[in-house]
Amino acid sequence: MARRITYELYYWAEIQGRGEFVRLALEDAGADYVDVAREPGGMKKLMKRMRDGGASSPGTPFAPPFLVAGKLSIAQTAAILHYLGPRLNLAPSNEAGQYAVLQHQLTLADLVVEAHDTHHPIGSGMYYEDQKPEAKRRSQLFLEERVPKFLGYFEAQIARGGPRQSWLVGRSCSYADLSLFQVLEGLRYAFPHGMAALARKLPRVNALHDRVGERPNIAAYLSSPRRIPFNEQGIFRHYPELDAPEAKRAARAQKKRR
């Protein structure tokens, strides 16, 4: 184990966004870290790093999040987590396991892009209000085809390990498990009806989600002010008109019958 280091996470102060995958890893491990942009004067520091890079950094980041660890500066969520994984005991010690975890993280990143694009299918620089009909069509296909495909894949990965398997890779929790938890949290926030309708088919994914939420450091973090609530500036946004209309109707009908 290397000497204990204070990590600097650079990410927007107002949203969970992609930075949240890094925050969860740092929190779960009880790592020493500073969430730079949330400190006084931190936004200025973030913008300066975006412009200048670090003293010894070979480049500048395209976008937050980026992590500064001593002399090292790493951008892109999956790259940050691949670096942190073994250091925070959130990845296996063997190479095959580390690549398996990275591969899952990248598949989750693909899902995250698609989740974002449900509300911004035409352009990320445009207002949601100017692409609402397109957002409705994309959201419906997302819930009917893409979420079942992605989460069904993760369900199968957990099932592969047999009845004793609790995590995506091997016998202990990795950063990909924390990220799967976060994706579930986000999807449930954005699409409560759509996700409720899928729950029956994802028992292992949902159980893994709950196991992550019960980890002491994660539970403490989630109930702390450090956890920024979901909101309509982030990746996962709750626009009721995008949530599964059929699932919503079914839920209403059932409520009436009671």
Add this chain to the structure above:
Amino acid sequence: MARRITYELYYWAEIQGRGEFVRLALEDAGADYVDVAREPGGMKKLMKRMRDGGASSPGTPFAPPFLVAGKLSIAQTAAILHYLGPRLNLAPSNEAGQYAVLQHQLTLADLVVEAHDTHHPIGSGMYYEDQKPEAKRRSQLFLEERVPKFLGYFEAQIARGGPRQSWLVGRSCSYADLSLFQVLEGLRYAFPHGMAALARKLPRVNALHDRVGERPNIAAYLSSPRRIPFNEQGIFRHYPELDAPEAKRAARAQKKRR
């Protein structure tokens, strides 16, 4: 250097797609590899691996490409390249450099997703013909805002290294340089007018593209039957109606004036 190994690349036989980033790295390095699905019986082998994983693999891939290297099986393009980089002499030997290259690869991957979604903004499972008006709007924003932002970023990264810098990171060619070449090739194929209109602002990116294309192993590969031509089943598709209409008009007017 480890014992020489025969790599197995698993990817669709009919398109460049994401597999092309791996093909370029293997070709540039002169590595021993088999493009499995393009061999007789190879598609069956690919489908079996998708279903069963490898004997010692902790999971199955979500999607091709995946690479088999001895007992190791790795999916997700950026993860494959991060693994291959130091082994093929296409990444720096130091950790900071390796993460810088990985970070660039992931930023290029983000651009690739957006390039794909220009023709499929609503749903990847739908026909292009059923999302054509949306594809036009998205393509316009892509060419006006996103391509200049991404490629302008890479232009600045090359400029950072000063006049002697020829590559994205450090003093030698990495897999991220090969990938930037491929992204340029794809964008020029898909949007000849849109990209011509941007060329003036990207002298370093275009020079890097040319340097990659002149590398002996890359030049030999590009003129061999192993290089699958671009087509309308891949990521980069040439639909003339999506190419920059203003740039097209300007080019036509100029031709008339001659």
